[in-house]
Amino acid sequence: xxxxxxxxxxxxxxxxxxxxxxxxxxxxxxxxxxxxxxxxxxxxxxxxxxxxxxxxxxxxxxxxxxxxxxxxxxxxxxxxxxxxxxxxxxxxxxxxxxxxxxxxxxxxxxxxxxxxxxxxxxxxxxxxxxxxxxxxxxxxxxxxxx
Amino acid sequence: xxxxxxxxxxxxxxxxxxxxxxxxxxxxxxxxxxxxxxxxxxxxxxxxxxxxxxxxxxxxxxxxxxxxxxxxxxxxxxxxxxxxxxxxxxxxxxxxxxxxxxxxxxxxxxxxxxxxxxxxxxxxxxxxxxxxxxxxxxxxxxxxxxxxxxxxxxxxxxxxxxxxxxxxxxxxxxxxxxxxxxxxxxxxxxxxxxxxxxxxxxxxxxxxxxxxxxxxxxxxxxxxxxxxxxxxxxxxxxxxxxxxxxxxxxxxxxxxxxxxxxxxxxxxxxxxxxxxxxxxxxxxxxxxxxxxxxxxxxxxxxxxxxxxxxxxxxxxxxxxxxxxxxxxxxxxxxxxxxxxxxxxxxxxxxxxxxxxxxxxxxxxxxxxxxxxxxxxxxxxxxxxxxxxxxxxxxxxxxxxxxxxxxxxxxxxxxxxxxxxxxxxxxxxxxxxxxxxxxxxxxxxxxxxxxxxxxxxxxx
Numbered sequence: 001x002x003x004x005x006x007x008x009x010x011x012x013x014x015x016x017x018x019x020x021x022x023x024x025x026x027x028x029x030x031x032x033x034x035x036x037x038x039x040x041x042x043x044x045x046x047x048x049x050x051x052x053x054x055x056x057x058x059x060x061x062x063x064x065x066x067x068x069x070x071x072x073x074x075x076x077x078x079x080x081x082x083x084x085x086x087x088x089x090x091x092x093x094x095x096x097x098x099x100x101x102x103x104x105x106x107x108x109x110x111x112x113x114x115x116x117x118x119x120x121x122x123x124x125x126x127x128x129x130x131x132x133x134x135x136x137x138x139x140x141x142x143x144x145x146x
Numbered sequence: 147x148x149x150x151x152x153x154x155x156x157x158x159x160x161x162x163x164x165x166x167x168x169x170x171x172x173x174x175x176x177x178x179x180x181x182x183x184x185x186x187x188x189x190x191x192x193x194x195x196x197x198x199x200x201x202x203x204x205x206x207x208x209x210x211x212x213x214x215x216x217x218x219x220x221x222x223x224x225x226x227x228x229x230x231x232x233x234x235x236x237x238x239x240x241x242x243x244x245x246x247x248x249x250x251x252x253x254x255x256x257x258x259x260x261x262x263x264x265x266x267x268x269x270x271x272x273x274x275x276x277x278x279x280x281x282x283x284x285x286x287x288x289x290x291x292x293x294x295x296x297x298x299x300x301x302x303x304x305x306x307x308x309x310x311x312x313x314x315x316x317x318x319x320x321x322x323x324x325x326x327x328x329x330x331x332x333x334x335x336x337x338x339x340x341x342x343x344x345x346x347x348x349x350x351x352x353x354x355x356x357x358x359x360x361x362x363x364x365x366x367x368x369x370x371x372x373x374x375x376x377x378x379x380x381x382x383x384x385x386x387x388x389x390x391x392x393x394x395x396x397x398x399x400x401x402x403x404x405x406x407x408x409x410x411x412x413x414x415x416x417x418x419x420x421x422x423x424x425x426x427x428x429x430x431x432x433x434x435x436x437x438x439x440x441x442x443x444x445x446x447x448x449x450x451x452x453x454x455x456x457x458x459x460x461x462x463x464x465x466x467x468x469x470x471x472x473x474x475x476x477x478x479x480x481x482x483x484x485x486x487x488x489x490x491x492x493x494x495x496x497x498x499x500x501x502x503x504x505x506x507x508x509x510x511x512x513x514x515x516x517x518x519x520x521x522x523x524x525x526x527x528x529x530x531x532x533x534x535x536x537x538x539x540x541x542x543x544x545x546x547x548x549x550x551x552x553x554x555x556x557x558x559x560x561x562x563x564x565x566x567x568x569x570x571x572x573x574x575x576x577x578x579x580x581x582x583x584x585x586x587x588x589x590x591x592x593x594x595x596x597x598x599x600x601x602x603x604x605x
Contacts, residue, residue, distance in 0.1 A: 015387035019394050026399040117386030117422070120397050 005131050008049035009033045010040035010069070011087065012058045016116065020053060023120045024127065037069045045078045051130050052079070054110070055087045067108060074109040074138050081139040083111040083130040087118060109138035160224045163267050164216055167231060170263070171209045178202050178242075197245040205238050228267045232276050236260055240283040244296045248287045249320060257284065257324070258331050265335030277332045284324050288317055374433055381425055389418040420556050427560040430489070431543070434567045442481040447521055448473040450484065451512050454491040458499060465504045474513035480521055480594035486568040487521075487592075493561040494525040494588050500555050501586070502529035515591070520574075524589040531582040540578060541566040565590075 007024055011017040012035045021031045032047055034040030037058055044052060052073065056066035066086060073079040086108070111133070112126050182198045185191045212231060219227060239260065243251050257280045264276040290296055392415035395403060403411070455471050462469045491510075498508045506528040513522045532540060536547045544559035565588075569576045574592035 013383055013387055015391060016383075019387070019390035022394050022399050023397075116382075117390040117393070119390075120393055120399065 004028070004030060005050040006030045006032065006047065007051045007053060007127065008040070008044050008047060009053045010037055010044075010066075011035065011053070011055040012037075013055070016055075016087075016118075020118060020123060023118075023123055027124055027127075029127070037065055041069060041072065041076075041079075044073070044082075045076065048078065049082060050134075051083050051085060051127060053085045053087060053127075070108060070110050074136070081135045083133060083136040084109070084138075085126055085130055086110040086113050087116055088113050109136070111136055111138070157221050157224075160221070161216075161219075164212075164219070164224065164228060167228065167263065167267065168209060168212050168216060171205065171212075171231075171235070175202060175206050175209060178205065194245045198242060201238055201242045201245070204241075205235075208234055208238075225268070225272070229272055229276070232260060232264050232268070233279060236276070236280055236283055240286065243287055244290065248290050248296075249284075249317075254284070254287070254324075258327060261328055261331040262335050265332050266339055270336045270340070273332050273336055274329075277328045280328050281325050284328075285321070288321055291317060370433075374429055377425075377429060382422065382429075385418055385422045385425065389415060389422060392418065420558075424558045424560075427558045427564060431560055431564050431567060434564065434571065440483040440486060440571045443484050444479050444481055445484040445487065446475070446477055446479050447482070447487060447512055447523075448475045448477055450488050451491050451510060451523070454488060454495060455510065457492070458495055461499050462508070465499070465502070465506075467499065467502055467505070468507045469510070470507070471510045472512065474511070475521075478514060478518070480514070482521065482572060482592060482594050483568075486571065490565050490568045490590065491523065491525075493565045494523070494590075497561050497565075497588075498525050498527035498529065498586075500529075500557060501531075501551075502527045506585075514594075519593060521592045521594045522589065523592070524587055526585060526587040528585040531584055531586050532578065532580040533582050537578060537580065541576075 007029050009017050009020055009031060011020070011033065014035065017033045017035065021033055024031050032043070032049065034043055037054075054066050054070060056064060058065040070084055070086065073082070073084065111130055114123060114126055179199075179202050182193065182195060182202065186193050186195045208231075212227075215227070236257070239256055243249075243254055246253070248254075261273070261277055261280065265273040268276065392411050394400065395411050396408060396415055451471060451473065455469060458469070495508070495510065502508060508528075509524075509526045511522070511524045511526075514520065515522060530549075530551050532547065533549075536545075539545050541562050543563045545562070546557055546559045566576055569590050569592060572592045574590060576588065576590045578586060578588050580586035
């Protein structure tokens, strides 16, 4: 297993980002974080990570900004093949926005979801799975490629 | 129902009335042709048949013209158009009577229903003007009895009119009765029509008010959603970060944790997790209550139930509980709110798991009613059960039976309130049966369509 993999976390909550960083560093991963999605996008293009962990909600007004950035990444030639793990606070148990990974995933070019608060065991498991997969299923978005 | 279908459209309405008038005239033309032909050729009445056929043809030609013009009619011309039609109809009627015995011909009664039509289609003023035109034309017919512009020979009425023509009292009486009948007809019909029109206007205003109310409601709903989202982001975001930070410590990712520290941090972590769950349920319940519509989607209920049951597999295994799922729907699809059904199932199962002792049993049963219009979900357990006096209160917010066993069970007291809210939004029913010490069974019946409902409204 590639323990030196580079993981890029884009998350505006510094504490949530730190928790994920510590959890993944404990597994010997190389972790870089960004709190702003636009800056994160630019930085990700330079860093060429093996995996991107992307939050959905950035601030109260931008509850689906993460969706937009997921699409933007799939349309970028440098990032299209990088798998995305999306951190969701918006599913059935999180009212106000009826998005459910179970039913709506096909409209979103992300490879997996993880619910907030991300539990270490769950996070590590999903990260390992996506790193083994290596290439995003959505590298040819909007077409699913596997 | 959408506002589009409710909206009253005056142009559509007017168009419908005009096409009705044209249709009536087609019937009249056929009828007139039949009456002339039967009178002349079957009854062998000595009619001036060519004049009458000419009148019939004029009516036919005019109606063709009306039908053509109707297609490209402009809204502002519609009233003039109806006025012209009725006036010309009155002229044709007078012409036909003139050549078929004048006032001796009982068909002069047809003036009356022209007035009814005018009163329905026109403004009151226009209807009275048409009535006056009818009276003028009738006066012309009476005058013809005296001065005979058109000789009413050799009709069946000839003898009659000979006598009538000299009977001034009768003619005056006939005139008076005719005038009264005409104006009364217009008066009575317009009264009724006015009432109806007023109701129409009121209805239109009511629809307008409803639309405004609906928009306000939607706005309020959005505001509420925004509020909920803000709370979601602020409180839940913080709570989940607290929980994650503590979890990282507990998992020893930052180094070995001494036993006493681990215990305290563990308590804090568990409390933050249960608080997170509490906030989630509270928010979910208030969103459900703020919701006006539920969205039905095609789902296989069996899959949803299986999925929820899998979520609980760890909890079930921890307490060595035997969980059985019996799916009697044979993979059938129904239209329900998928999120609602999932959450309903989750809450009932969570409730059963909480109150069932280790080694107990939980059974989930899913079936479609006989006519496949009802989805039936039941969750039975062999848990502590619910006392009779508590049964009516189990669906209340924050309810928790005051028994010693309960103090051990962490509960938000919102699970069943969420369950009944979901069932109610589907216009379904939920009932509970319980024997204290032996267990409880919750049964839900949810009406399901085979087609998506157009957003079932919840009153």
